[in-house]
Amino acid sequence: MEFFLQLLVNGVCVGLLYGISAMGFVMIFKSSSVLNFAHGELLALGAFFFLSLVTWAQLPVYAAFILTMAGCFMLGFLIERFFLRPLIGEKLIFVIMLTVGLAAMFKGLILLIWGGNLHTYPEFLPASMGLQLGSVYVAPVYTATMMISVLFLVAFGLFFKKSAQGIYMRSVADNQKAALSLGVHVRRVFALSWAIAALVACMSGIVLGIINGVNVHDLSSIGMKVFPVVILGGLDSIGGAIIGGIIIGLLETFTGGYLSPSLRDVVPYFVLVIILMVKPYGLFGLVEIERV
Amino acid sequence: MKMRKLSFHPCGNYRETYEQELNIFETDFGRLWLCVFLIALFGAAPFVLSPYLLYVLNTIGIASIAAIGLNILVGYTGQISLGHGAFFGVGAYAAAILATRWGVGFYIAIPAAGMITALIGMIFGIPSGRLKGLYLTIATLAGQFIIEYVLIQWESLTKGTMGITLPSPEMMGWQMSGDRMFFFLIFISLVLMTWFAVNIIRSKYGRAFIAIRDNDRAAEGMGIPIFKYKLLSFGISSFYAGFAGALWAYYMVSITTEPFNLGLSVEYIAMVIIGGMGNIPGAIFGATFITILNELLRFATGLLMNMGVATSLGLNMAPLREFVFGLAIVLFILIEPKGLAEIWRIIRSSFRLWPFSY
Numbered sequence: 001m002e003f004f005l006q007l008l009v010n011g012v013c014v015g016l017l018y019g020i021s022a023m024g025f026v027m028i029f030k031s032s033s034v035l036n037f038a039h040g041e042l043l044a045l046g047a048f049f050f051l052s053l054v055t056w057a058q059l060p061v062y063a064a065f066i067l068t069m070a071g072c073f074m075l076g077f078l079i080e081r082f083f084l085r086p087l088i089g090e091k092l093i094f095v096i097m098l099t100v101g102l103a104a105m106f107k108g109l110i111l112l113i114w115g116g117n118l119h120t121y122p123e124f125l126p127a128s129m130g131l132q133l134g135s136v137y138v139a140p141v142y143t144a145t146m147m148i149s150v151l152f153l154v155a156f157g158l159f160f161k162k163s164a165q166g167i168y169m170r171s172v173a174d175n176q177k178a179a180l181s182l183g184v185h186v187r188r189v190f191a192l193s194w195a196i197a198a199l200v201a202c203m204s205g206i207v208l209g210i211i212n213g214v215n216v217h218d219l220s221s222i223g224m225k226v227f228p229v230v231i232l233g234g235l236d237s238i239g240g241a242i243i244g245g246i247i248i249g250l251l252e253t254f255t256g257g258y259l260s261p262s263l264r265d266v267v268p269y270f271v272l273v274i275i276l277m278v279k280p281y282g283l284f285g286l287v288e289i290e291r292v
Numbered sequence: 293m294k295m296r297k298l299s300f301h302p303c304g305n306y307r308e309t310y311e312q313e314l315n316i317f318e319t320d321f322g323r324l325w326l327c328v329f330l331i332a333l334f335g336a337a338p339f340v341l342s343p344y345l346l347y348v349l350n351t352i353g354i355a356s357i358a359a360i361g362l363n364i365l366v367g368y369t370g371q372i373s374l375g376h377g378a379f380f381g382v383g384a385y386a387a388a389i390l391a392t393r394w395g396v397g398f399y400i401a402i403p404a405a406g407m408i409t410a411l412i413g414m415i416f417g418i419p420s421g422r423l424k425g426l427y428l429t430i431a432t433l434a435g436q437f438i439i440e441y442v443l444i445q446w447e448s449l450t451k452g453t454m455g456i457t458l459p460s461p462e463m464m465g466w467q468m469s470g471d472r473m474f475f476f477l478i479f480i481s482l483v484l485m486t487w488f489a490v491n492i493i494r495s496k497y498g499r500a501f502i503a504i505r506d507n508d509r510a511a512e513g514m515g516i517p518i519f520k521y522k523l524l525s526f527g528i529s530s531f532y533a534g535f536a537g538a539l540w541a542y543y544m545v546s547i548t549t550e551p552f553n554l555g556l557s558v559e560y561i562a563m564v565i566i567g568g569m570g571n572i573p574g575a576i577f578g579a580t581f582i583t584i585l586n587e588l589l590r591f592a593t594g595l596l597m598n599m600g601v602a603t604s605l606g607l608n609m610a611p612l613r614e615f616v617f618g619l620a621i622v623l624f625i626l627i628e629p630k631g632l633a634e635i636w637r638i639i640r641s642s643f644r645l646w647p648f649s650y
Contacts, residue, residue: 035426086626092425093372094625097565100558101621108615224437224554227430266441269434276419276431 007257008250013142015249017208019242020149021222022229023156024201030160030236031169031193034084037099039201040223041106044216046072046202047209048114054121068206069199076198080191088190089176103220110216119214141211148207149242152200156238169193173236228268232275234285243283314494330483338475346471348587353478354540355579359563360489360572361532366561367569368493369525370505371420375432376560378439379530381552383409383537385443388456388547398461398542402481405538406531412439413530414523421519424508436554443549455548458541474543481539482576485532489572492528501525505570562617566624568631577632585620589613 025039036042049071053064083102087095160166171179172189180186205219212218229248233240248268256264281287307313317323338346362376386405390396396404416439419431443450450456460469461477492498500521503511512518541547559582567578593613628634 035429083622083626090629092429093366093561093565093569094629096372096426096429097561098622098625100561101618101625104558104614104618105622106618108611108613108618111611112615224433227433231427231430262441262445266437269437272434273419273431273438276423276427276434280423280427 003257007253009138011250011253012246013138013145013249014253015246016142016145016149016242017204017211017245018222018225018229018249019233019245020145020152020207021201021204022226022233022241022245023149023152023238024197024199024204025226025230026233026236026238026241027156027193027197027200029173029230030238031173031197032084032190033173034095034099036197037096037223038103038106039226040220041103041110041216042072042075042198042201043205043208043222044110044214044219045075045106046198046205047214047219048110049202050206050209051114051119051121051214055119065206068202072198072202073195075202076195077191079198080194084190084194085187088186103223107216107220114216116216121210121214141207145207145211148203153239153242160238165189165192225268228272228275230282231272231280232282234282237282237284240282240284316490316494333479334476338472343471346475348583350471350474350478350543352580352583353475353482354536354543355560355563355583356576357478357482357485357539358533358536359560359567359575359579360485361529361536362560363564363567363569363572363575364489364492364501364532365525365529366564367571367575368498368505369501369522370508371417371424371522371525372426372429372561373432373526373529374429374554374557374561375416375435375439376529376533377552377554377556377558378436378443379409379413379533380537380540380556380560381443381549382412382439382530383534384541384547384552385450385456385537386534387538387541388458389449391458391542392456402535402538402542405541406535409534409537410527410531413533414527417523417526420522420526433554436557440549440553443552450549453548455546457546460545461542478539478543481535485535486572486576489532493572497521497524502570562621565629566620566631568633571631571633573636574631574633577636581620581632585617586613589616 021039021043024042025036028034028036028039046068050064050068053059053067054061057064059067079102083098084095087098160170168179168184168189169192171182171184172186176186179189208219208222225248229244230241231244232247233242233244248271251267251271252264255267275282317326337349341349358376358380362373365371365373383405386408387398387401390401390404391398416432416435420428423431444452446452460467493501500511500516503514503516504518504521504525508518563578563582564575565578566581567576568574590613624631
């Protein structure tokens with residue numbers, strides 16, 4: 001029972017991380033229907049920016065955090081301006097391959113600048129944030145993660161439901177041409193959504209970095225883990241990303257704990273195939289009915 | 293015997309029948325140059341080139357076969373697959389297991405490996421019945437990871453991370469070894485496979501593939517059973533991958549699971565895009581480009597390491613390789629999305645139209 005509880009808590013924590021890293025991915029998809037294969041590298045970029053600002057530039061944590069956010073916002077903006085904008089209206093494979101190419105470029109850059117070693121942040125979260133749930137201890141990082149994900153969930157939920165920009169974004173994702181003819185500034189929407197998505201990505205990169213340490217290979221492999229999560233939750237549902245993340249996280253830790261550790265990393269993909277066959281739009285995704 | 297009149301490039305589109313539309317060679321010169329090229333390739337290349345260059349050429353040949361297969365799926369049928377590298381691995385392992393377990397000769401093992409891979413490819417193509425576009429891409433991505441896992445974990449069959457060592461191919465008591473022998477094996481296969489691919493595109497099947505790519509709803513409406521054709525396309529494409537993988541396994545002598553990762557799949561997609569989607573010679577151009585790029589970058593890395601231009605800098609060359617690879621993909625997509633085949637066409641036509649090129 002003890003073991004089960006520990007696995008349960010671990011699974012939920014890992015799952016929340018997956019969920020929070022999937023949110024940026026869903027943001028991009030929701031507003032521009034682009035499948036971003038460079039997501040893991042964006043996470044890594046954010047984590048490394050923060051690392052440099054904290055350890056090398058010796059900035060206080062909050063200043064470094066704000067600077068990283070601003071930097072990533074700009075980065076997302078630039079990515080859209082220089083790489084994605086020429087591809088508006090192009091075939092899907094070009095967009096997908098462009099993000100794959102970007103992933104390779106970013107990974108190369110990060111390796112060139114920071115190397116492939118594991119770095120860690122200095123400790124800065126107060127220990128009082130830790131939680132003691134019965135016999136299981138939840139580390140401060142995880143409570144922080146939980147708070148951040150709930151915050152994001154609410155903020156983005158409201159953003160997409162209520163604000164004009166959010167509604168524009170949804171309209172662009174649904175049908176570019178129709179949105180354009182109704183007077184939505186499609187290019188601005190794209191730019192903004194990439195900027196916000198990069199911001200969310202780097203934010204989750206920092207959270208991941210606090211927990212697991214900062215390493216390019218780990219972070220970019222999380223970019224691949226995002227796929228089962230978002231498919232399970234529904235590609236365009238932010239709440240779905242969190243719930244999908246938790247389910248995948250639980251699945252991973254339980255397989256790792258009870259079945260075999262080597263199966264742990266593949267189980268999400270088996271689930272992915274099954275979901276795609278049975279319920280391709282996921283738990284909370286928007287169902288497009290098309291019978292061909 | 294009367295000489296047939298040689299045909300030149302017409303100054304307009306004078307095609308009157310569908311047969312003319314389907315001609316592979318527009319002019320007799322195209323056919324002539326291809327013959328000259330093939331004779332030069334088979335007659336001179338293996339005897340003139342150094343072993344290293346021959347090795348590069350052989351690698352290009354193997355990559356070309358796999359890239360042609362992927363181009364049938366991606367470029368002609370419009371189904372994006374991120375599992376081609378894994379299928380290549382399935383082919384390599386199928387050939388290795390056939391050759392070591394059952395002592396099958398290479399002339400059976402290689403096509404058989406292709407068939408086995410085609411079957412597995414069709415299994416992973418089943419999701420295409422319900423999914424399309426990016427959902428299918430993600431499904432093939434899952435296929436890549438699952439196949440990789442099976443190759444590593446099914447130790448009784450694949451010997452896991454130990455790898456398998458293949459016997460050198462033998463036919464009628466005649467040992468085949470060395471780069472030169474493999475050159476003939478690989479390039480004869482490449483010519484046959486190219487011939488097959490070019491012709492299947494001209495057939496009923498090829499036209500169905502193109503119809504599915506251009507508009508699947510219209511294709512269905514015109515009575516093309518698209519699921520059947522999508523599966524067929526997956527099968528053909530995986531056959532090519534498996535065939536190439538089997539050749540590669542024989543050529544490399546020993547194989548492990550390591551090379552057949554997502555990176556390899558991405559490399560094949562890059563070949564198809566850089567070469568030109570929906571273009572068979574384009575796949576060969578793309579394979580050549582990526583292989584040479586890889587070799588050049590490795591050469592540069594080695595050179596910098598040897599010259600001792602700050603060994604710390606030399607150590608940082610591997611990421612540079614990754615960076616340049618990504619940059620090549622991005623630049624091609626942004627600047628010439630139709631790939632090298634289009635560049636080649638532009639060069640040719642500007643020569644032909646000189647001095648009145650427009």
